[in-house]
Amino acid sequence: MSILKYAPEALKNLFKPPVTTKYPFEPAVYPEGARGHIEITIDDCIGCGMCVRSCPCGTLSVDKMAGTWSIDRFDCIACGYCVEKCPKKCLTMVEGYQTPGAKEGKVTYTKSPEQLEKDRIAREEQAKKAAAAREAAAKKAAEAAKQQQPSGLEQAAKK
Amino acid sequence: MGEVIHPEEKLVEIGTDQLLTKVMELKKAGYRLSQACAAYVNEKFELSYSFAEDTTYQYTTLRVVIDTDTEVPSITDIVPPAVFYENEMKELFGVKIQMISLDYNNKFYRIEAETPLGPKPDAAAEGKEA
Amino acid sequence: MGKRSVIPFGPQHPVLPEPIHIDLVIEDEKVVEAIPSVGFIHRGLESLVDKRDYNQMTYVVERTCGICSFQHGMGYCEAMEHVFGVDVPARAKYLRTIWAELGRMHSHLLWLGLLADGFGYENLFYQCWRVREKVLDMQEMTSGGRLIFSVNKVGGVIKDIEKEKLDIILKTMDEVEEELTVIKDTFLLDYSVQSRLQGVGIVTKEQAHDLGCAGPFARASGIRTDMRKLGYAAYPDLDFEPIISATGDSYARCYCRIMEIFQSIDLIRQAIGKIPNETDLFTPVKGNPDGEYFMRVEQPRGEAVYYVKASGKQYLDRFRVRTPTFANLPGLCEMLKNTQLSDVGLLVLTIDPCISCTER
Numbered sequence: 001m002s003i004l005k006y007a008p009e010a011l012k013n014l015f016k017p018p019v020t021t022k023y024p025f026e027p028a029v030y031p032e033g034a035r036g037h038i039e040i041t042i043d044d045c046i047g048c049g050m051c052v053r054s055c056p057c058g059t060l061s062v063d064k065m066a067g068t069w070s071i072d073r074f075d076c077i078a079c080g081y082c083v084e085k086c087p088k089k090c091l092t093m094v095e096g097y098q099t100p101g102a103k104e105g106k107v108t109y110t111k112s113p114e115q116l117e118k119d120r121i122a123r124e125e126q127a128k129k130a131a132a133a134r135e136a137a138a139k140k141a142a143e144a145a146k147q148q149q150p151s152g153l154e155q156a157a158k159k
Numbered sequence: 160m161g162e163v164i165h166p167e168e169k170l171v172e173i174g175t176d177q178l179l180t181k182v183m184e185l186k187k188a189g190y191r192l193s194q195a196c197a198a199y200v201n202e203k204f205e206l207s208y209s210f211a212e213d214t215t216y217q218y219t220t221l222r223v224v225i226d227t228d229t230e231v232p233s234i235t236d237i238v239p240p241a242v243f244y245e246n247e248m249k250e251l252f253g254v255k256i257q258m259i260s261l262d263y264n265n266k267f268y269r270i271e272a273e274t275p276l277g278p279k280p281d282a283a284a285e286g287k288e289a
Numbered sequence: 290m291g292k293r294s295v296i297p298f299g300p301q302h303p304v305l306p307e308p309i310h311i312d313l314v315i316e317d318e319k320v321v322e323a324i325p326s327v328g329f330i331h332r333g334l335e336s337l338v339d340k341r342d343y344n345q346m347t348y349v350v351e352r353t354c355g356i357c358s359f360q361h362g363m364g365y366c367e368a369m370e371h372v373f374g375v376d377v378p379a380r381a382k383y384l385r386t387i388w389a390e391l392g393r394m395h396s397h398l399l400w401l402g403l404l405a406d407g408f409g410y411e412n413l414f415y416q417c418w419r420v421r422e423k424v425l426d427m428q429e430m431t432s433g434g435r436l437i438f439s440v441n442k443v444g445g446v447i448k449d450i451e452k453e454k455l456d457i458i459l460k461t462m463d464e465v466e467e468e469l470t471v472i473k474d475t476f477l478l479d480y481s482v483q484s485r486l487q488g489v490g491i492v493t494k495e496q497a498h499d500l501g502c503a504g505p506f507a508r509a510s511g512i513r514t515d516m517r518k519l520g521y522a523a524y525p526d527l528d529f530e531p532i533i534s535a536t537g538d539s540y541a542r543c544y545c546r547i548m549e550i551f552q553s554i555d556l557i558r559q560a561i562g563k564i565p566n567e568t569d570l571f572t573p574v575k576g577n578p579d580g581e582y583f584m585r586v587e588q589p590r591g592e593a594v595y596y597v598k599a600s601g602k603q604y605l606d607r608f609r610v611r612t613p614t615f616a617n618l619p620g621l622c623e624m625l626k627n628t629q630l631s632d633v634g635l636l637v638l639t640i641d642p643c644i645s646c647t648e649r
Binding site: 162163164165168189191192193194196198199200205207209211213214216218220238239240242243251261263266267268269270275276 | 324326327328329331333335336498499500501507512513514518519520524525583585592594596598600606607609611615616618619620648
Binding site for chain 1: 341345346349352422426429430433434437448471474
C-alpha cells in the first residue's frame with residue numbers, strides 16, 4: 001500500500017528541478033526590508049553617540065572630533081535598535097548578511113575632508129558664540145553683584 | 160471567540176518555617192510546580208516558588224525573603240522536579256539550601272565564577288568587617 | 290538483577306544538535322535511571338540586566354533561543370507592559386499573534402524533521418524542512434529576519450505587515466497546508482513509524498502533572514493546558530481549543546505537534562481575517578519600570594515564565610526566564626526509565642529539547 005502511495009511522489013521528484021538554489025553561482029534573493037547589515041551615510045552623522053549608547057552588544061564607537069564611526073561587524077547582532085534611535089536617520093539596515101572571515105571585522109568610516117572642514121568651522125563658530133555668551137553672562141553677573149552689594153551693606157547697617 | 164481564563168496571580172509572603180507546609184498544601188490542592196527562582200535585592204534573597212493549576216490557570220507564588228546566610232529547607236522531597244531549580248539557586252546565587260535530593264554540588268552549570276548573580280564575595284567580606 | 294553499568298549519552302550525539310549529557314544507568318539493555326546534566330553552554334543572559342537597560346534587554350532576551358526567539362521577545366515585552374501598565378494597540382496584538390504562530394509552525398516543522406531523521410526517514414526529514422523553508426521565507430519577508438525578528442518593543446511592535454504581504458501569507462498557508470497533509474499521513478499512518486513510536490516512553494497524566502511538565506509534552510499525556518487561554522496578545526479574539534491526546538507515548542507527542550501546526554495555520558487565518566486597520570503600532574512608555582510580574586507564554590515547547598522585577602531604575606533588578614525544556618527535564622528522566630537503550634535517542638527528541646534555552 002504505502003509503496004504505491006509514495007510512487008507518484010518519487011516519480012515527480014525524478015523530473016522536478018531541485019528546491020534548493022546553487023547559491024554561489026546564483027545570486028541569493030533577499031526580500032525587501034531584510035535586516036542584513038548596517039550602513040551609514042557618514043557625512044550626515046553628527047557624532048551624538050546615541051547609537052553607541054543604544055547598542056545592546058557594545059559594538060559601535062564614535063569619535064566626534066575625528067569624525068569617525070566604527071563597527072565590529074562580527075559583534076553586531078543586526079537588531080536595528082541603533083537605526084531606530086539615530087536622530088539624523090543616517091543609519092540604515094541593508095540586505096546582505098555578514099560573511100564569515102578569518103580577520104577581525106572592525107570597519108571604520110571617516111567623514112569626507114570637506115565635511116570635516118565644515119564641521120570644524122561650525123564647531124569654531126559655536127565655540128565663539130559660547131565664549132561670547134559666557135562673557136555676556138559674566139558681565140551680567142558682575143553687574144548684578146554690584147547692584148546687590150550696596151543693598152547687602154545697607155542690610156548689614158540696619159542690623 | 161475563545162474564552163479567556165485569567166485569574167489574578169497571587170503572591171503570598173511567608174517565612175522560612177512555613178515553606179514546607181504551604182508547599183504541601185498547594186500540592187494537595189492539585190497545583191504543579193511552575194518555576195522557582197531567587198533574586199538578590201537589597202542584600203537579601205527573595206525566593207519565589209510559583210505553582211500553577213492547569214484547569215483554573217490559577218498562579219500562586221510563595222515568596223520567602225531571607226538573609227544571605229539563612230538556610231532554607233529543600234522542597235524536593237515534596238515536589239521532586241524542584242531539583243533543578245534549587246540547584247540553580249544554589250549555584251548562581253549561593254542560597255543555602257539544605258538537603259536537596261540530588262545535589263549537583265555547584266556543578267549544575269559548568270561556570271568558572273562562583274555565585275555570579277548573588278552577593279559578590281569581596282563585597283560581602285567588606286560588609287562583615289564594617 | 291542483572292549487572293548495572295553507566296553509559297554516558299551526549300553531550301555530542303547524532304540525534305541532538307545541542308549539548309545535553311545524560312548518565313544512563315542500564316541493566317542489560319534496559320535503562321533503570323537517567324541523570325541529566327546541562328551547563329555546557331551557560332551564557333549568563335540573566336545577569337546582563339545590570340548592564341543593559343530594559344529596552345536593550347528586549348534584544349538580549351530574544352536571542353535566548355534561535356527557534357522560539359519571537360515568543361521570547363514577546364513574553365518579555367508583555368511582562369514589561371504589565372509592569373508599566375500600558376495597553377498595546379490592537380493591531381500590534383494581532384501582528385504579534387501572527388508572528389508567534391509562524392514561529393510555532395516553523396519550530397514544530399523543524400522538530401518533525403528531526404524526529405523523522407531520528408527514526409531513519411531521511412527523505413521525510415527533507416520534506417519537512419522544505420515546507421519549513423516557506424514559513425521561514427514568510428518570516429523574512431514580514432520582519433526582515435529569518436529567525437530572529439527584532440520587531441518587538443516594550444509597548445508594541447516596530448514594524449507593520451502590509452495588506453499585500455498578509456495576502457501572500459494566506460496564499461502560502463494554503464500551500465503549506467496542502468503539503469503538510471501528505472506529510473501528516475506518513476507520520477501518523479505509516480506502519481513502521483507507528484511501530485517505532487507507539488507505546489514507547491509513556492508518561493501518564495499523573496506523572497506529567499507531578500513532574501510539572503509543560504506544553505505539548507503535557508498535552509500528549511492528557512493535561513488540558515494551554516497558556517494561550519490566558520488571553521495575551523490577540524488570542525482572546527480567536528477561536529481554538531488545546532489539542533490533547535490521552536496515551537502519553539511518543540506517538541501522542543508527535544500527533545499533538547502535527548495537529549498544532551494545523552491549528553497555527555487556522556489561527557493565522559483567523560487573525561488575518563480579523564486584524565483591525567490602525568496606524569498605531571505602539572504605545573510610548575515613559576519613565577522607569579517599577580514593580581514585578583510573572584508572565585506566562587505558550588511557546589512551541591510549552592509554558593515559558595518570564596519574571597521581571599524593577600525598582601524605578603533604568604536597569605531591572607532581576608529578569609528570569611524559565612524555559613519549557615527546563616520544566617520538561619524531570620519528565621524526560623522519568624520517561625527514560627524502563628526503556629530500551631536503543632530508544633533513548635528518539636525519546637530525548639520527543640520532548641523537543643532546546644538546551645540553549647534551558648541554560649540561557
